[in-house]
Amino acid sequence: MLTSLIHALTRATMFLAVTALAGCAVFQNPISQTTAFEVINGYGLAQSVAVAYTKLPFCAAGTHASGTSYCKEQSIVRKLADADASANIARRALEAFVHNPANYPGLTYAGLLGAFQLAVTTFSKIEAQNGVH
Amino acid sequence: MQIQDLLNEGAALASKVDLSKVLAIVSSAVTALPAIKTLETSAVPYLEALEKVLAGGTPTDAEFAALDSRLDTGSATLHDAAAETDPNAV
Numbered sequence: 001m002l003t004s005l006i007h008a009l010t011r012a013t014m015f016l017a018v019t020a021l022a023g024c025a026v027f028q029n030p031i032s033q034t035t036a037f038e039v040i041n042g043y044g045l046a047q048s049v050a051v052a053y054t055k056l057p058f059c060a061a062g063t064h065a066s067g068t069s070y071c072k073e074q075s076i077v078r079k080l081a082d083a084d085a086s087a088n089i090a091r092r093a094l095e096a097f098v099h100n101p102a103n104y105p106g107l108t109y110a111g112l113l114g115a116f117q118l119a120v121t122t123f124s125k126i127e128a129q130n131g132v133h
Numbered sequence: 134m135q136i137q138d139l140l141n142e143g144a145a146l147a148s149k150v151d152l153s154k155v156l157a158i159v160s161s162a163v164t165a166l167p168a169i170k171t172l173e174t175s176a177v178p179y180l181e182a183l184e185k186v187l188a189g190g191t192p193t194d195a196e197f198a199a200l201d202s203r204l205d206t207g208s209a210t211l212h213d214a215a216a217e218t219d220p221n222a223v
Binding site for chain 1: 165168179192211221
């Protein structure tokens with residue numbers, strides 16, 4: 001059990017570092033497929049935390065999760081699912097562009113990456129504000 | 134140290150702590166274990182992919198496809214969880 005907890009804490013620390021990277025990456029021009037891949041993987045880590053949260057039991061009526069009481073609240077799960085749906089739209093647009101930029105002459109790397117990063121930041125804020133980590 | 138010494142030491146320690154608090158913490162940790170295992174399992178592929186590109190590797194189309202697949206699976210799980218009904222809701 002202790003080993004699992006240590007591993008989880010190690011992963012969580014790495015997750016926080018990568019989330020910061022995903023939320024604060026400096027724009028480059030042109031932004032490469034590698035950059036998109038890094039940021040999308042960073043989002044995957046944030047999404048993993050949210051998915052793990054959904055595996056917790058429901059909080060008892062009138063109670064909230066705490067440092068010693070691990071449980072989920074359905075209202076938070078719904079917020080996470082909504083934010084994830086928004087992030088997916090931005091993610092698909094970004095990926096479509098980095099694979100075939102010529103197909104989207106009216107769009108830019110920076111605009112699409114910015115939209116995805118905004119979605120990731122929103123998702124991460126929901127996790128941070130609700131103790132999902 | 135003799136076994137009796139260990140038992141005595143254990144009893145002395147137990148008398149200094151609030152066992153109900155200890156039991157509550159252990160109970161919560163055990164409850165959280167499935168979630169912790171889920172996090173470990175699902176986060177590893179993302180960490181491995183990041184380690185590769187941060188080391189200078191270039192992502193392939195297959196790796197992008199695998200990334201999409203993992204994210205879509207996670208999204209489906211979140212979507213399904215959002216549709217659940219909280220039995221404790223008042």
